[in-house]
Amino acid sequence: MPIAFESIATLSQALKNGEVSSRQLVEQAVARIDSLNPQLNAVVCLEAEQALANADQADARRAKGEHSPLLGIPMLHKDIFCTQGMRTTCASKMLADFVPPYDATVVQKLKDAGMINLGKCNMDEFAMGSSNETSVFGACKNPWDVTRVPGGSSGGSAVAVASGMVPFATGTDTGGSIRQPAALCGITGLKPTYGRVSRYGMIAFASSMDQAGPMAHSAQDCALVLNAMAGHDPLDSTCDNTPVPNYHQTLDHPIAGLRIGVPKEFFSSHLNTEVATAIDAAICELERAGATVKEVSLPSTDLAVSTYYVIAPAEASANLSRYDGVRYGYRCEAPSDLQDLYFRSRTEGFGAEVKRRILVGTFTLSAASYDQYFMKAQQVRRLITQEYDSVLNEVDVIAGPAAPNTAFALNDTSKSITDMYMEDVFTIGANLAGLPAISLPAGLVNGLPVGLQLIGQRFGEAQLLNVAHQFQSRTDWHTRRPTLEAVR
């Protein structure tokens, strides 16, 4: 059977029925990557032989009667997750030759669940970007229109799923890096509650906001994978031990009586009017399913961008100080002394956007600026979190757009740096407050996908997935596929 665009649920059933083998799934995925990747640039490392060997093992386990839902399903990891023995670059020259000696917890958990990792996905360098253009491997292209960006930073993961290379890829989300590319590529992406999924072995950007999550075609598939990804990890002290529910079990619950809050600030001048129309229609669909909708207010929506762009670069400047050319990572040629080694290794190893953020972060953390910027931003972060908590006392979920626009053009020089930062205006709040949020396909504008964002209560992933699944049971936006005519 051809597997491109099939759901995990369908493939799992086919494996169980013996209609297809894991080896055949992996062979087809590899062939599709070989055919599409030269144009799309979504995959930066492909380990086909190892994947085929693992697929044979999965087939052997199935033959012995094992039928766990993810066993033998092909997938890809964002190149931010450490994979033992497999190069992990974070799309940076700094880590161009880094081969981790251990697996990230997420990698280990999905391996334990029987998933077959084929390799690594393109991304913005050190996850810093909203267009996947800051990658050392070059830009990744949107399969709906290859002259446009896929979003970022998990752009390669979104493209790999959206173009039918694999049914699932991991992503990470610090300010919208799962939800925005999911929206721009027409797939479903979930950022869990901060602490729901382990960060161990996930290369750090901004540690108080980084969170890993699933990217797939549907909420149902995201639920199946989140079951395996979530849970306490003794190796990550910020990882929560709240029990993990079975996310798949509650997908079919009716949503009659669900209270949805729509923040008026999400429909501001930042939002493209055609995207707004699509989001309105999607929210009406939830209303038809029995939800009640009311307008709410998150007055600090714009302020969240300023807050985030103080805190995230500050944390990044501290996290990235470890790349000094001494223990691992890039080292400059023939350093004259230790200072020269530090300066040239870092200056040559990091790309422009990463250096820009390190500079800003170093400045806001310096003694003279700390109170004015970093301390102030942390205080405003608390106020923003209180705003979200207060709204979520009145409603069950918050609904709105995931991104202000559809996919924008590659190399768009008309966009200033701060214009680019404003692309994250609707996603950043959930990261500052640590809340779970999902983006799901909700329409097409001029042939380009639009993402509906739902933000939930802390550890309310089951409810978000339930609402998203109910929406997807009533609509077919998540089944629309790019024609890929320009790619073949």
Next chain:
Amino acid sequence: MTQASTVKDVAALARLTISEHDIENVTAEFNQTLALFDALQSVDTHGVAPMVNPCTANQPLRTDNVTTLVEREELMKNAPSKEENYFLVPRVID
């Protein structure tokens, strides 16, 4: 408005070099980003405790036992320059 000389000083703290060719552009971008932060100053944060992270109270710490997660030999494989069990760097003491 932050001056180019200050941006260079900050870069030095971060062990980064900005070339003469790039300094004007980098300074302009730096100031553009700082302007984005101006909005924060108008917020009344009197008496608001800073929020360091969004953790709840359910993060149990493991017992502080010494364990070896990854063998030293494995970790050393990524060293750009090494001798036996040591990372090699240029001489720091004359």
